[in-house]
Amino acid sequence: MNFLIVLVAGLVPALLGMIWYHPSLFGKAWQNEVGHTDEKVAAMRSKMMLNMVIMIVFSIFIAFMLMPIVNHQWGVFSLLENQPGMHDDPPSNPDFKMMMDKYGTNFRSFGHGALHGLITGLLFVFPLIRLTTLWEGKSWKFVFIQAGYWILSLILMGGIICQWA
Template sequence: MNPELINWPAVVVAALSAFMLGGVWYARGVFGNAWMAANNLTDEEIAKGNKGKIFGLTGVFSLLMSANLAIFLATPATTVAWGAQAGFLAGIWTFSAIAIHSLFELKSWKLIFINGGYSVVSLIIMGTILGAWR
């Protein structure tokens, strides 16, 4: 890992891509309704959430994920293909962690695949951006 090879603007854009994907992924017409049902959440309960805290911390954690992936990709040999592959591998890792926690929380496989799928896809996109923007 060579820290000089980290493209920090790419890290920010990759983090924003995960944030934007979440807006689409969890939209009602995509997986939002199924996600709410699997969590037994109502519109009223969702409305009670502290949006500043939720979105602010989501942005911070997306940035941490992107920076972490960028550190692993900070080599001269990194390409778009390797970035996407590394993102996929990191996504499998996070999918597995989500599955483990969810199984102990007695969550459904539907919820595991919704949340874990988001993680895999978002990390593939992040890795692709980081690999392309060298």
């Protein structure tokens, strides 16, 4: 596992958010949907650095969670968990070595990871956003702005992780 790539993938939501929520893209629509005035948005900028740090930390958590979703090879560890040598030195286990030699690079592309990011976004994150906003009275417009941002974030994160991690 390449932890640097996981950290890079964790930056994606912050970088994408700067574009997605820019006033010329979805920023004004989002602002209207949540009822923020220009003054409120300006006041929120005082907390921007702290919020960015929190966002990046939690986005790194998401990137770590995406690893076993986009890289099928992680399943080998689960299959062989209680086998001799798996805790101390997985490559010494003959079954692990055989499987990784034969299948270790299968499905390791940006496109494959992006597909799993899309599936995760559509079937997991989108429903969570809708369920969270359902009782808050948020509009479908708001839901689509938020879900679109997270689905695209997961597509990019999944692609990066699958290709390079």
